[in-house]
Amino acid sequence: MIELYFPQSCGEWLAWFVAWGFVLVGLFYLIWPKIAMRMFWTYPQQESASLLAAVRGNMGGLPLGLGIGYLLFAQPFLAVALFLAVFFCIVGRLVSFIIDKSFSGFNVIALLIEIVFAIASFVYAFGFVA
Template identity: 30%
Template structure:
């Protein structure tokens, strides 16, 4: 008697054959029997505020990543002859902001919302120190400070239960 040769007798390869990367934090089961992920948008208003704050952080990071020269000029840097390393440093900062914004959206966990809020709040604190030490009280600096405060307040208010 000949035993038929099964390519994947224990099902080890089937998860690899399924589409395993789509946006979401909730895992479901699709018609093919594969684990899949669907996009998750919060249903509660308080988490929606944190979600939108993180999404705005990711969009700002994407802008920094894609347009480093424009961002440097907007940040009041004198852009003359910028070497590739300089643009690389600015793009790296943009990538960090993308990661800070996307991670809480993908995983929908309070710790990631809190980490994003704390990092953005520390950035706002650095700008506040600059107001006094560097005499940096300018309209542009104030606007960026308020933006950082608002973006950090959204996830922190959600995590600590203020909204």
């Protein structure tokens, strides 16, 4: 039977908390997609079942699956996957700052949280913290 692995070192704890962050964000999008869209100021022209399916599937399922995968198996390559996922979230947000002119207080706070998640998973995945 698969058991929940509890971290033994500081680096493992960092990646473990990042994985829990992924799980919580994924559950939020999966369970409350309408609230998530309102919270992030995304007001679609027409709310449809396919829109909610896209939010639940893409924005909820992916981080949820990645976070649960790390929590169950706790392998260093999964910490690299966590890092890459957060890294490209940062890249996407920075591109949006430049192209879409989306620079706002909320986006800066979200960027800072993503940077913390990226650093936490990076230092463990690449051996800077044992």
